[in-house]
Amino acid sequence: MTALERSAWVVVCERQDLVAGGGVCALLGNEQVALFYLPQEDCEVYALANRDPIGKANVLSRGIVGDIGGQLVVASPLYKQHFSLESGVCLEDERIRIPVYAVRLDGDSVLLAQP
């Protein structure tokens, strides 16, 4: 990893701050990022924008996660639209897509890539 690449990753919290099978929200600069911790999945942690573009509120970290047709999703707690954890695409309206953040675990630290 080059120095440049390393500096782009920011530790936002520790593994113990996450909720297994659910979401929490982290602040990355001024951006709200929803972090979903799914210990059984390949990636373990998924990061999406916290803003629900349909309900227009910062709530996605408080949605229920699951899968629809094998695709990992979070359901908005407001109006229940599903957003793919991997692509950010809204399953009910593919024209809507929310930002996805690069995220990884380094030991017990949770790192987000500074966009």
Place this chain on the structure above:
Amino acid sequence: MATRRIVVVGNGMVGHHFLDTLVGAKTGDLITVIGEEPRPAYDRVHLSEVFSGRSPEELAMGSRKMYSDWGVEAHFGDPVVRIERAAKRVVTGSGRTFAYDRLVLATGSYPFVPPVPGADNERCLTYRTIDDLGAIKAAAKGSSIGVVVGGGLLGLECANALQNLGLETHVVEFAPGLMGVQLDDGGSSMLRSKIEALGVRVHTGMNTQAITGGSACALQMEFADGTRLDTDMIVFSAGIRPQDALARDAELAVGERGGIVIDYKCKTSDSDIFAIGECALFGGRIYGLVAPGYRMAEVVAGQLAGEAVTFQGADMSTKLKLLGVDVGSIGDAHCRTEGALSYVYSDGREACYKKLVTSADSSRLLGAVLVGDCSDYDTLLQYFLNDMALPADPQALILPASGDRPQLGVAALPATATICSCHNVTKGDVVACIDAGSVSLADVKSTTRASTGCGGCSAMLKNLFDDELTARGVTVDRSLCEHFSHTRQELYHLVMLGEIHSFEELLQKHGRGRGCEICKPAVASILAALWNDHVLDRRHVGLQDTNDNFLANMQKDGTYSVVPRVAGGEITPAKLSVLGAVASKYQLYTKITGGQRIDLFGARLEQLPAIWQELIDAGFETGHAYGKALRTVKSCVGSTWCRYGVQDSVGMAIRLENRYKGLRAPHKIKSGVSGCTRECAEAQSKDFGVIATENGWNLYVGGNGGMKPRHADLFAADLDDDTLIRYIDRFLMFYIRTADRLQRTSVWLDNLEGGIGYLRAVVIDDSLGLAAELEQQMAHIIGTYACEWRATLADPDKLKRFRQFVNSDESDSGVVFIQEREQIRPARPEERLRLVAVSE
């Protein structure tokens, strides 16, 4: 006889389907496939989904491992460059040779790039392969404007891709309208206005003359009418041309405008060589859809297996979603058949356009165009494909739904009707599959392959499946969701009998996948009703709806409302003052609810624990307004004060509310107790209602206000206190055990076989011998009650979750309030913009 050697040139979708079919036929042939692209076959139809997040790997259809398991020798990235017919072998670019007894050409097509000067610029791309996508993505990075040349099906898909990449997107079409092959003028202009509304700029009737380097952008397009268009990149998607160079060089017959000529056996002019898919010309026509290509593949594989099968041409009807717009085209969309009549329905407000083309006597459907609403496509296609007689007023088929609209039920379809055109599955095939013992839709899909291609027939297949099962007297699937093929009631029994204590365990034993927002809360509710663990236990946290998760009710802006329990609506002045003080301190909006309590709105997530600490210190407890649980027992003031009251309704209401508080159920439960027959507490609109009589209490059940009001039924009369409570215990537990997810008692009772009489038998006469068990279970729930907020405040681990950010103490800046009638309310979007502008 030596083993036959079959060589397949091309590993696209059709080539792959051919291998799949031939291997399945177990002919014992030695099969070799040689693909030009560096990777095995993938789903080209859904290529554009890569731009909306699907990974290229997900599109894969074949793999090296799959082919090796099949015993197929596969070579990729080394294309065949020559067919030596005399020697019966093919030669690849690297000089390898492969001898064949039968050769199958599945070379597909290539994108047509008009011969315009400058079209060879490196920022001019095409759109057909995964590698093309990579090039488009790379070019888009440094671009702000993108042009797609071609307004056909592929061109619009590509425009969608460019939009997804964030470019200002233009579509340039030579013809006067979009999708001229599939749509008539009316449909085409409706499609145009719809996609223009999505921000795509459409230029039709444009003849590109030259592409030059631009000053404002990287490129500039010049058109025959003298106009110009600046752009940073161009993608050509102006149609396809059959990839017939190998055949041409080998002097096989090819069409005037390209395409390897084949007969109805898919044989080329050399009887040992077949051609299938988009490289083949049948009856003077190239079939540029995947379904006809699959048909050809099956015809060739069938012949090699010794069957007498032929290709008879294929229906080119199509239904798709372009840029989110539904578009359908069937048969003679342009009304070109002699004497044909057309019926047109166009709705500017809803932006949909529908046209029927019928025979001169209006008895048969010849074609149709649908834009903006494809809900009629399946029905119309069946009329068309099966040559079925149309109803007397065919226009009714496309007019907005009305009561007397003719319905084409799946039962009316002939056995020969095609259900799935991708895999050519008829209604007869599906019926035969069910006759052979398939009892699940998944079974039928995997056996017949219906609905595993484009998926467009999935709704019709499900209808047919349900219809057939019903006709056979089999109960139709009432699965909770895709993860559990059980009803809520069945899950309840599985949890109870299996003593299951977690969602994961239930999913592992009786479900599949990972769960969703439907099954998780439903199971959480069952677990709570049976075992009464704290809803915020670590293993249950992820199962709860946000309201249960944070023990408060989420409002539209992401803040919460707080409702402490005020049992029976009775509250002391001191406690009332506390509510006022807390609301003032945290600046909460305050409103009296219909259930005789006080709702405090506008609490931020991180404020909830402090607010509740104050409430609990003052003697309040949680009101479960957030849960599918008992809410309130409303009361009138009763005999204590009222001149007419005959019993102490407030006392009974408080007793009932405290007894059942926290009881988790399939839906919320409301109750009321009235002190006399004047019914001031509106008990007959409640799930269970109690009305005082001279001799005791009358019990009513199954009432509801709200969306579908229902008057409660009188269940039993003149009960003493203890009997009343015993009956309510049994009634509630029986409801919790047997109701569907989100089914209120009113609907449950309406659907209960035997109705109120049966319910009386179970609850009063104990006809099922369940009464003791139901009471025992209720006693367990009551005995283990704990205020969820009190427990949460005592547990630092649970409290940790009540913060907006894991890494900051800041509040959500998206929450903005303004004042109205001396209280706060959420700012509306336009107010929010103004506020932000002022504060900056």
